[in-house]
Amino acid sequence: MKRQKRLGNFLALLLLALGGVVMVLPFVWMVLTSLKPFPEIFQLRFFPQEPTLDNYRQVLRETGFLRWFWNSLLVATITTLSVLFFDSLAGYTLARLRFPGKDLVFLLILSTLMVPTEMLVIPWYVISAEKGWINTYWGLLFPGLMTAFGVFLMRQFFLTLPQDLFDAARMDGLSEFGVFWRIGFPLVRPALAALGIFTFLGNWNAFLWPLIVIQTPDMRTLPVGIALFSGEAGTAWNLIMAASSLAVLPVLLVFFFFQRQIIEGVVLTGVKG
């Protein structure tokens, strides 16, 4: 019985390790290819014979990579801060205040949860063209400044807090905004962390809308820049893999530092949301 269990555990580990290789191998191959000089990528050797950083140098020199990185960082940071503030403000209002039409407002917000980005990009584009937002930071940013999902998530969390807490704070003379900002906001920190991580990742990795609204190379975000550069690079897979590495490795680095918080965030939004 015990031996059978041990054998079972060994087989489980073996399968997990095999699967793990499938998960990791693309990243390893990406980095190895990015270190090879051009002729070597067509010689079927696993490791580079003469490893070089020239591909990285070329990508950084010949493309606007650093600019794209900065654009993505700017867009993801601003949208995340905005979502955290405004979604929790709206969530708090819907959970904790009484006003006529509240249920209708909540229902309207909920009903937009299902609307796909593909459906929205056409009106976004028409608005942007009319207002002159094409190829601007504002054009990149405005669709992401608030999300229905975030409002819903924050409302659910504010609902779990005891009402007495808010009544006591009001009694002590805090303004309504003060109650939200000093009492409510700090108490929903786990939900804010989860929402923040999701919003940042979503905007950092976004492709469809930036591809549409941006027209000049200097305004591209990282995913759009990588895609268009790679499309022009043809068979220079060593350059394409260097560009991919530059996009992937910082994300992996951040992930391995904050993996506990990130994974807990997924569980929080996934299971409760």
Next chain:
Amino acid sequence: MGLAHYHQLLEDAVFRRALLNTFLYTLLGVPAQIFLGLALALLLQRTPIARDFFRAVYFAPYVTPAVAVAWVWSWMLSPHFGLVNEVLVLLGLPPQPFLQSPSQALPTVTWVVVWQNLGFQIVLFLAGLESIPRQYYEAARIDGAEGWRLFRHITWPLLNPVLVFSAVIGTIGYLQLFTQVVNLNFTDQGGPLNSTLTLALYIYQLAFLRFQLGYAAAVTAVLFALILLVTLIQLKLLTRRVEL
């Protein structure tokens, strides 16, 4: 104006192809990632020593940019110098065209998306498995239940909320597939021969490459109706009340 666009839709063979493909992606991808995710989560649950390490390994692709990941896979799957074909040849198997073949391209794209979503599924299932009280298993064991029957009568029904959530979220994701399709075959987006074209990519091409905004909007209405309908049907069919 008016309903003209919808009449046009009925006669548009490319639209029909995109609609069919979108269904195929969903029918292949959602069950695949749920099955693999659950299997791996059950394996991880058995092996507490390695759990945190493997959970991080499997989850890593989920946080990386889909664009970069798609290019990496398109290099891995390249018919002539790709690593996957090298391995196949090494194993004595014939090399495959993968993304270049009208019959293999769609399953290949689906695989890349499954690969990227797998960690998300595993993490959800692990949390779901951990939330099942141990007493249920202990009580069932006393009644003589083992292995498969424990899974069938306790694990599966009690995981229902996580399964429903995974199916709904997964389906919404696959119905909107765009980024991977574009980047895996960048020089022939949606190809070969429209075999990987999705509704989302067709909308993009209509609206922003051919500037038929009105017609594209009609396709988005179909996509939206599809998402709404499929989600409602899933919620209705899949949600089970658990009685123990």
